[in-house]
Amino acid sequence: MHQFRYSNSEREMEVYGYDSVVKSHCRMCHGGCGVIVFVKDGKVAKIAGDPDCPIAHGTLCTKGLASAQLAYHPDRLTYPVKRVGPKASGRWERISWDEALDTIAERILAYKEKYGPESVVFGYGTGRENEAVIYRIANLLGSPNVLTAGHFCYGPRISTGIITCGTNPIADYENFPKCIMMWGNNVTISNPDEYKGEPFSVALDHGAKLIVVDPRLTRPAARANVWLQLRPGTDAALALGMLNVIVNEELYDKEFVEKYIHGWEPFVKRVNEHPLDKVEEITWVPKEKIREAARLFATTKPAAIQWGVAIEQQNNCADNDRLLMFLMGLTGNIDAPGGQVLNRTPNIVNVGQFGAHGMLPKDQFAKRLGGERFRLASRFAIIQPKCVWDAILEEKPYPVKMLFFISSNPVITRANAKEVYRALEKVEFMAVADFFLTPTAELADIVLPAATWLEMDYVGDFWKRHGYILPRRKVIQVGECHSDHEMLNDLAHRIGQGQYWWDNFEKALDYILHPMGITWNDFKKMNYIRGEVKYYKYKEGGFSTPTRKFELYSTTLEKMGYDPLPQYREPPESPVSTPELYKEYPYILITGARPPGFFHTENRQVPRLRELHRDPIVEIHPDGAAKEGIKEGDWVIIESRRGRVRQRAKIALGRDPRIVAAQHAWWFPENKDPGHGWDESNINILTDNALEGCDPAMGASNIRTLLCRIYPEKKHPMKKKNRMSDYRD
Amino acid sequence: MNRYALIIEEFACWGCKACEVACKQEYNPVDATNGIKYLSVWGDGPKLMNGKLDFMWRVNVCKHCEEPPCAQACPVEAIMKREDGIVILDYEKCTGCQLCIDECPYHAISFDEDRKTVAKCNLCHHRVDKGLYPACADNICLAHCIYFGDPAEIEKKILEKRKIRGGWGDIIPKAIKISRR
Ligand code: SF4
Ligand code: SF4
Ligand code: SF4
Ligand code: SF4
Numbered sequence: 045m046h047q048f049r050y051s052n053s054e055r056e057m058e059v060y061g062y063d064s065v066v067k068s069h070c071r072m073c074h075g076g077c078g079v080i081v082f083v084k085d086g087k088v089a090k091i092a093g094d095p096d097c098p099i100a101h102g103t104l105c106t107k108g109l110a111s112a113q114l115a116y117h118p119d120r121l122t123y124p125v126k127r128v129g130p131k132a133s134g135r136w137e138r139i140s141w142d143e144a145l146d147t148i149a150e151r152i153l154a155y156k157e158k159y160g161p162e163s164v165v166f167g168y169g170t171g172r173e174n175e176a177v178i179y180r181i182a183n184l185l186g187s188p189n190v191l192t193a194g195h196f197c198y199g200p201r202i203s204t205g206i207i208t209c210g211t212n213p214i215a216d217y218e219n220f221p222k223c224i225m226m227w228g229n230n231v232t233i234s235n236p237d238e239y240k241g242e243p244f245s246v247a248l249d250h251g252a253k254l255i256v257v258d259p260r261l262t263r264p265a266a267r268a269n270v271w272l273q274l275r276p277g278t279d280a281a282l283a284l285g286m287l288n289v290i291v292n293e294e295l296y297d298k299e300f301v302e303k304y305i306h307g308w309e310p311f312v313k314r315v316n317e318h319p320l321d322k323v324e325e326i327t328w329v330p331k332e333k334i335r336e337a338a339r340l341f342a343t344t345k346p347a348a349i350q351w352g353v354a355i356e357q358q359n360n361c362a363d364n365d366r367l368l369m370f371l372m373g374l375t376g377n378i379d380a381p382g383g384q385v386l387n388r389t390p391n392i393v394n395v396g397q398f399g400a401h402g403m404l405p406k407d408q409f410a411k412r413l414g415g416e417r418f419r420l421a422s423r424f425a426i427i428q429p430k431c432v433w434d435a436i437l438e439e440k441p442y443p444v445k446m447l448f449f450i451s452s453n454p455v456i457t458r459a460n461a462k463e464v465y466r467a468l469e470k471v472e473f474m475a476v477a478d479f480f481l482t483p484t485a486e487l488a489d490i491v492l493p494a495a496t497w498l499e500m501d502y503v504g505d506f507w508k509r510h511g512y513i514l515p516r517r518k519v520i521q522v523g524e525c526h527s528d529h530e531m532l533n534d535l536a537h538r539i540g541q542g543q544y545w546w547d548n549f550e551k552a553l554d555y556i557l558h559p560m561g562i563t564w565n566d567f568k569k570m571n572y573i574r575g576e577v578k579y580y581k582y583k584e585g586g587f588s589t590p591t592r593k594f595e596l597y598s599t600t601l602e603k604m605g606y607d608p609l610p611q612y613r614e615p616p617e618s619p620v621s622t623p624e625l626y627k628e629y630p631y632i633l634i635t636g637a638r639p640p641g642f643f644h645t646e647n648r649q650v651p652r653l654r655e656l657h658r659d660p661i662v663e664i665h666p667d668g669a670a671k672e673g674i675k676e677g678d679w680v681i682i683e684s685r686r687g688r689v690r691q692r693a694k695i696a697l698g699r700d701p702r703i704v705a706a707q708h709a710w711w712f713p714e715n716k717d718p719g720h721g722w723d724e725s726n727i728n729i730l731t732d733n734a735l736e737g738c739d740p741a742m743g744a745s746n747i748r749t750l751l752c753r754i755y756p757e758k759k760h761p762m763k764k765k766n767r768m769s770d771y772r773d
Numbered sequence: 774m775n776r777y778a779l780i781i782e783e784f785a786c787w788g789c790k791a792c793e794v795a796c797k798q799e800y801n802p803v804d805a806t807n808g809i810k811y812l813s814v815w816g817d818g819p820k821l822m823n824g825k826l827d828f829m830w831r832v833n834v835c836k837h838c839e840e841p842p843c844a845q846a847c848p849v850e851a852i853m854k855r856e857d858g859i860v861i862l863d864y865e866k867c868t869g870c871q872l873c874i875d876e877c878p879y880h881a882i883s884f885d886e887d888r889k890t891v892a893k894c895n896l897c898h899h900r901v902d903k904g905l906y907p908a909c910a911d912n913i914c915l916a917h918c919i920y921f922g923d924p925a926e927i928e929k930k931i932l933e934k935r936k937i938r939g940g941w942g943d944i945i946p947k948a949i950k951i952s953r954r
Binding site: 047048050051052055056059087088089090091092093095100101102103104105106109110112113116118232233240241242245246248249250251261262263264265266640641651652653655656696697698699 | 785786787788789790791793794795797798801803804805806807818819820821826827828829830900903904905906911912913914915916917921922934937938939
């Protein structure tokens with residue numbers, strides 16, 4: 045009888061006759077999962093999970109499994125091109141890497157000379173683990189402007205984590221939390237940042253209790269012991285309500301509060317301004333439920349919070365993050381096994397050092413776009429997108445002349461997409477590095493072919509805070525594609541930064557690893573390296589904050605001129621803040637629930653992933669659907685004050701009838717028009733980016749909750765159903 | 774004699790659809806833009822289930838029934854149950870008459886327009902016979918809820934898990950109890 049063994053690569057090699065097998069590290073999302081890649085005739089033949097991986101233990105998601113279809117996609121850009129017609133004309137001509145990089149270098153130097161280095165803005169999307177090289181080249185050039193998703197994704201957790209307790213606290217699934225509070229997140233689908241769905245799921249299988257905070261009934265919400273179905277955008281009020289219960293019922297960790305907290309009294313005062321009656325009215329969550337959840341969370345030890353980006357893409361971004369950290373802290377779960385750990389990364393050159401932030405001259409730092417307004421963001425090298433669009437369109441406070449986007453598709457992902465599009469149409473010169481000619485790339489002057497994770501060597505998870513680094517090993521070469529890191533290393537030499545860079549990027553990997561006394565070649569032979577594992581580190585040296593305490597009252601924010609205590613602000617558009625508008629736009633629109641298979645704008649051309657979701661879906665409650673005359677599967681129009689888009693209706697219970705939920709990041713690569721349908725279903729046509737509506741400290745655009753109307757689009761009858769993957773989502 | 778079954782504990786499924794893609798990877802070359810699905814995951818609800826608002830993911834795949842009605846319906850004996858329990862559709866024999874499709878109580882058979890035969894999960898018997906786990910059951914599932922092996926052993930494992938979970942999951946996976954029609 046055969047002995048069955050998971051991911052049995054030896055047997056797999058024998059049976060299928062593969063030529064070789066490479067262990068690597070997926071990056072179809074933020075990365076994390078260890079993979080085994082089987083190769084035949086020089087091509088990737090199969091991708092399997094690596095059971096030795098400490099992050100996901102050999103499990104994979106749809107994206108990881110479909111990576112080869114991305115790498116070998118027939119539409120993939122495999123050589124550099126330059127545009128030979130007007131923007132968005134779709135007329136491109138093949139050029140050499142030398143011509144491409146020389147042209148980009150010439151432009152960078154010319155703009156630097158004429159308008160200052162700040163007129164050149166680099167950008168990336170949701171970190172393709174290229175952040176360190178991009179910051180390095182920008183800082184060394186003297187440009188303080190790197191446009192990332194950092195204002196409303198992960199950046200806020202890092203920034204508020206650092207000012208509150210020294211770093212971003214990470215849920216410690218390894219030690220099995222006994223209670224998990226999943227807040228505005230579904231880790232089983234999204235696998236965000238440090239977290240993967242697998243360890244979360246295993247913790248539940250070990251008996252953890254579950255609290256879910258979500259306006260939608262997701263599967264985790266359906267499985268939860270307590271589901272808090274809040275009004276979108278009221279997270280801060282809900283957290284203040286829970287803290288109110290914890291403080292007034294004395295459910296907090298007394299020793300922690302006595303010894304390790306800064307600002308207890310003013311904090312208690314703030315919390316007492318949020319009695320449960322008031323919180324119920326704001327959040328629509330019955331106060332008994334809030335109390336039940338607060339008690340369960342505070343009295344079950346250890347407990348962890350599974351959080352994510354939804355609470356950050358709001359006007360309450362920084363305070364939402366801080367309040368959730370307060371819940372972790374007050375209950376004694378910070379740096380506790382099975383709670384929320386302040387991990388130590390291995391002893392390597394960290395992302396900040398590699399990013400050469402210290403090399404940016406002071407007077408250039410002072411020119412950071414929006415730096416005076418969004419002071420917390422600016423401290424952490426983060427800028428607000430609208431400030432860049434304004435600098436292009438109105439040349440205020442100074443002109444931005446060049447954009448270089450690396451793995452970023454801002455016409456789809458940034459708020460107020462029409463304005464983004466206008467800015468990209470106007471900017472004098474734009475370079476893009478990506479896998480495909482995306483709607484953003486179609487507006488570029490030069491597009492560089494970027495490598496997928498299968499085509500690069502890298503120190504995987506270098507930037508994360510879970511304490512691990514894992515080798516990503518190159519498996520294949522596709523066309524002339526280069527990794528973002530290699531192309532920037534090359535470009536840096538062409539703009540006179542040679543002395544700070546390397547002959548080839550492998551030497552940069554050696555540099556990252558050198559404090560540990562190892563090289564890339566040594567690391568390549570390992571499965572992973574983990575930083576020192578230690579709990580309750582604060583008991584020895586305190587927290588790494590100005591007061592050495594866990595700061596409820598933030599001395600940093602106070603110095604920057606912000607309210608040192610967290611507060612609740614109504615969303616800029618809501619039944620409460622804009623009642624008149626609510627009469628005209630009578631639904632609260634929430635955006636961005638993640639379907640499996642896509643990573644923001646990515647993968648809509650990958651057949652195995654696209655067939656999971658052929659069309660963009662907007663969910664509406666049966667009451668709302670009946671009222672608006674919408675039937676299941678209808679194409680409908682969703683409209684806000686700023687524009688209208690079409691998606692297909694899914695009628696579902698488990699949402700408040702006043703809410704509709706639309707998917708984000710849709711474009712249609714199969715549409716061969718150079719716009720690729722960028723404005724057809726793109727929900728950011730509807731979102732607002734007015735600076736007044738952003739988080740005052742981080743500049744987070746409020747894209748998750750706004751007001752809309754919704755009605756059937758009669759002229760487009762429902763398309764014929766697909767054969768096997770019928771429309772159902 | 775080995776007894777093989779593929780059992781998915783739907784209670785634990787998160788709807789990530791990795792199993793769908795793993796199956797696709799096994800049966801379709803990388804450049805294939807389509808290809809039939811042997812397994813598909815779909816959202817059931819949110820709706821009222823047993824008086825409670827609930828939402829479940831369902832995994833639609835052949836249950837390798839004890840007395841497979843699909844086999845009984847097939848006029849050319851293209852569907853056979855092996856002694857180890859795997860119900861195999863022989864694509865060479867299938868004439869595409871589709872008589873089996875309506876007989877399957879789990880809607881696990883579909884018609885492949887390209888091949889002009891029906892299609893269903895054959896439990897990756899080409900892998901199983903060589904000592905490899907079925908592609909979807911090879912530890913890819915983040916919920917660890919796809920089980921392959923002896924059905925009695927699997928039932929034991931699921932019940933054990935359920936106990937630790939604290940009583941969650943009162944729905945016995947359907948494949949364990951397959952009744953005659
Ligand atoms: S979760 Fe991310 S890292 Fe893991 S397999 Fe999916 S895409 Fe890859
Ligand atoms: S892989 Fe597991 S969790 Fe994901 S859809 Fe399949 S059965 Fe469900
Ligand atoms: S009847 Fe359906 S589930 Fe049962 S063996 Fe046949 S195809 Fe599989
Ligand atoms: S056992 Fe094999 S054929 Fe059946 S669903 Fe799983 S992967 Fe597909």
